[in-house]
Amino acid sequence: SQQGEEDPQALSIQEGENATMNCSYKTSINNLQWYRQNSGRGLVHLILIRSNEREKHSGRLRVTLDTSKKSSSLLITASRAADTASYFCATVLVLNNNNDMRFGAGTRLTVKP
Amino acid sequence: GAGVSQSPRYKVAKRGQDVALRCDPISGHVSLFWYQQALGQGPEFLTYFQNEAQLDKSGLPSDRFFAERPEGSVSTLKIQRTQQEDSAVYLCASSEDYGGETQYFGPGTRLLVL
Numbered sequence: 001s002q003q004g005e006e007d008p009q010a011l012s013i014q015e016g017e018n019a020t021m022n023c024s025y026k027t028s029i030n031n032l033q034w035y036r037q038n039s040g041r042g043l044v045h046l047i048l049i050r051s052n053e054r055e056k057h058s059g060r061l062r063v064t065l066d067t068s069k070k071s072s073s074l075l076i077t078a079s080r081a082a083d084t085a086s087y088f089c090a091t092v093l094v095l096n097n098n099n100d101m102r103f104g105a106g107t108r109l110t111v112k113p
Numbered sequence: 114g115a116g117v118s119q120s121p122r123y124k125v126a127k128r129g130q131d132v133a134l135r136c137d138p139i140s141g142h143v144s145l146f147w148y149q150q151a152l153g154q155g156p157e158f159l160t161y162f163q164n165e166a167q168l169d170k171s172g173l174p175s176d177r178f179f180a181e182r183p184e185g186s187v188s189t190l191k192i193q194r195t196q197q198e199d200s201a202v203y204l205c206a207s208s209e210d211y212g213g214e215t216q217y218f219g220p221g222t223r224l225l226v227l
Contacts, residue, residue: 004155031214033215035218040220040223041220041221042117042204042206042218042219042220042221043156043204043206043218044218045215045216045217045218048214048215088155088156090155092214094212096168096169098161098168098169098212098213099212099213099214100158101146101158101213101216102158103148103155103156103157104155105153105154105155106154106155
């Protein structure tokens with residue numbers, strides 16, 4: 001069963017604008033990860049934030065995590081047409097030495113040139 | 114180096130047929146995962162291998178689904194007597210660490226059962 005819920009389900013913006021996607025989840029986590037998926041392709045790992053971290057940056061990506069609210073956000077600054085893809089959050093809980101990873105349904109981002 | 118590869122990329126099967134989906138993980142990666150992704154949804158966990166040992170198969174939807182990784186590298190997901198609800202993209206991921214904190218995904222096999 002899926003754990004995270006992304007919001008919005010779909011987002012359409014102009015090139016150069018910022019895109020913000022949110023993820024809410026229900027259970028405890030060890031870390032939360034964001035992935036990108038281009039149409040017809042596999043998932044590409046973007047960033048991992050641990051439960052004791054509040055914010056993380058990677059290039060044009062900024063991820064925040066609020067464990068008290070069980071939510072995370074992914075901000076893409078200065079978006080490009082090439083950022084058009086689906087973005088998924090995945091919550092991870094380590095159980096029996098296995099990273100139990102649960103994905104949300106994703107946000108479909110369209111960046112118009 | 115090469116990433117995770119999967120074959121075939123597309124598979125059309127008639128209802129009742131058996132199918133076998135192959136995953137070649139990144140060389141040396143100890144952990145291997147299979148996920149099922151329905152249209153418009155995120156991936157859902159099926160099963161996990163650590164080397165050749167299948168440590169978790171709790172996500173397999175029925176006993177028609179079977180996965181193996183006999184030599185701890187290539188893995189095969191087999192679906193027997195396919196049904197229309199099996200239509201989905203099947204993703205394989207591998208990780209160099211035990212447990213798979215960071216997973217590298219293959220392009221997936223898109224299965225359509227008619």
